[in-house]
Structures are given as C-alpha cells and as structure tokens.
Amino acid sequence: MDRPDFPDPLDLFSRHRSIRHYKRDPLADGHLDLIIEAGRRAPTDAGGHMYSVIRVTDPALRARLATLAANQQHIRDAAEFFVICLDVHRLRQLIEHRGGEWGMRERISLIYGTSDATMVAENMMLAAEALGYGTCYIGAVQNNTDVIARELALPAGVLPLYGLCIGVADEERLPPFRPRVPRDLCFFENRHPGDYRAGQLDAAYAEMSVKRDWYESLGRYFATGGTMEAREPVMARAWRQQELEPQKLDTE
Numbered sequence: 001m002d003r004p005d006f007p008d009p010l011d012l013f014s015r016h017r018s019i020r021h022y023k024r025d026p027l028a029d030g031h032l033d034l035i036i037e038a039g040r041r042a043p044t045d046a047g048g049h050m051y052s053v054i055r056v057t058d059p060a061l062r063a064r065l066a067t068l069a070a071n072q073q074h075i076r077d078a079a080e081f082f083v084i085c086l087d088v089h090r091l092r093q094l095i096e097h098r099g100g101e102w103g104m105r106e107r108i109s110l111i112y113g114t115s116d117a118t119m120v121a122e123n124m125m126l127a128a129e130a131l132g133y134g135t136c137y138i139g140a141v142q143n144n145t146d147v148i149a150r151e152l153a154l155p156a157g158v159l160p161l162y163g164l165c166i167g168v169a170d171e172e173r174l175p176p177f178r179p180r181v182p183r184d185l186c187f188f189e190n191r192h193p194g195d196y197r198a199g200q201l202d203a204a205y206a207e208m209s210v211k212r213d214w215y216e217s218l219g220r221y222f223a224t225g226g227t228m229e230a231r232e233p234v235m236a237r238a239w240r241q242q243e244l245e246p247q248k249l250d251t252e
C-alpha cells in the first residue's frame with residue numbers, strides 16, 4: 001500500500017489548507033480503510049461513541065446534498081464525501097437492549113455528540129492529509145440540516161454536523177495557506193482575560209486581512225443578516241425533527 005513518507009508528523013498541521021478543487025481520481029486501494037480506521041480510533045467521552053459517519057456513494061444523492069449545502073461544486077468533485085453526524089441513537093439502543101432506561105437529555109446529547117463526532121472527523125481529515133489527499137469540511141450542511149437529515153434517513157437522536165470532502169487535490173489550483181488569529185488572543189494561562197483591548201482586536205484584523213479585510217468575511221457569516229443568523233431557524237427545525245430540542249427540566 002502506497003503511504004507517503006513524512007519525516008515529521010507535526011508537518012501535517014502547517015501543511016493543512018482546505019482544498020476546493022479536486023481531480024476526478026479515486027482514493028488509492030486501501031486508503032479509504034486507513035482513513036475510516038483513523039476515525040474509529042478517536043477518543044470518545046465515557047466510551048459513548050456518539051457519532052456516525054455516512055459515506056455518500058450515490059452520485060444523485062451527492063448532487064442533491066451539494067445543492068442543499070450552498071451548491072458547492074467541490075462536494076460533487078471530491079473522490080469521497082462523508083456526512084459527519086452526532087449520534088445518540090445507537091447508544092440509546094445499547095442501553096435499552098440491556099434493560100436500562102435512557103437517561104441522556106438533549107443538551108448533553110448535543111454537546112457530547114458534537115465533541116465525539118468532531119474528534120472522529122478530525123482524525124479522518126488528518127489521516128487523509130497524511131496520505132497526501134486534499135480535504136474540506138462542509139459546514140454549509142447547516143443551510144438545510146433538516147432536509148439533509150431526511151435525505152440520509154437519520155433517525156431521532158442523529159444530527160448532521162458537517163460534511164467532509166476527501167480527494168486528490170488539483171495541484172494547479174491550490175489555495176493559499178490561510179492565517180490564524182494571533183496566539184495571545186486564543187491561548188491563555190490559568191484564566192481567561194475577559195474583554196480584549198482595541199489594540200488586540202486591531203492586531204487580529206491586521207493578521208487576518210490578507211487579500212481583503214477580514215471583516216468582509218466575518219460580517220457575512222456572523223453579523224446581523226449573515227449566514228449564521230439564517231441557519232438559526234433551520235437548526236431549530238432540525239433539533240425538533242431529530243428529537244434533540246432541549247426540554248425544560250423538572251428542576252428548573
């Protein structure tokens with residue numbers, strides 16, 4: 001099996017960039033298995049394995065999902081496309097199979113399921129990149145979470161979080177390496193500093209505004225009228241549909 005040599009595995013992190021242009025080539029023999037096994041080895045809170053991964057091999061389904069996820073062509077082009085889901089459905093069945101009563105409520109399901117699923121996805125992404133493939137997460141699944149959940153026949157307790165494209169990068173159309181927010185705004189010692197100073201915020205914008213002002217992108221996603229606000233009602237519908245809407249507690 002062809003595995004590229006990596007003198008230093010830490011190289012992997014600095015070499016990461018999201019790939020949006022793929023060649024039509026499939027993954028090499030055996031590589032899909034290595035990527036899936038990397039995902040399976042992710043740590044899991046309390047051993048709950050609160051995730052599932054749907055590999056989308058049906059081209060018509062893949063095309064519908066691409067349309068639902070902001071019509072992104074790279075979802076159609078990548079050799080592989082996975083939908084990463086939080087999943088407490090299987091865990092509930094395991095508990096009830098042994099006569100236990102399901103005791104996990106919606107808030108905990110959402111948080112723990114998201115963290116478990118994310119670790120699986122990141123292991124898969126890193127394994128794919130270690131094997132030399134390009135990858136791209138697809139958060140735009142959240143533009144139509146409820147419809148996508150139905151397309152994938154997800155039962156109650158399962159929620160799509162994001163997609164993951166994996167494939168052979170088109171070397172002619174590699175994107176630049178994107179910067180990251182300055183370290184002193186994200187990593188702290190012993191306590192959070194609270195509000196940031198204006199100078200620190202300016203420094204973050206200076207660091208992040210490479211080709212254009214970072215605010216153009218941040219504002220489009222996170223300011224009023226942006227993508228994230230539009231996703232809120234979709235998320236509300238999806239949580240209700242998948243029976244993950246937090247309920248009022250008896251103790252409240």
Ligand SMILES: Cc1cc2nc3c(=O)[nH]c(=O)nc-3n(C[C@H](O)[C@H](O)[C@H](O)COP(=O)(O)O)c2cc1C
Nearest residue numbers: 016017018020072136137138139140141162177178
């Ligand atoms: C959860 C998540 C969702 C994302 N969704 C999308 C997406 O829908 N489409 C896309 O092209 N890139 C998507 N990305 C990739 C980000 O745009 C990218 O990671 C970020 O701009 C930093 O660039 P880099 O990964 O090349 O360093 C997503 C990344 C994450 C972590």
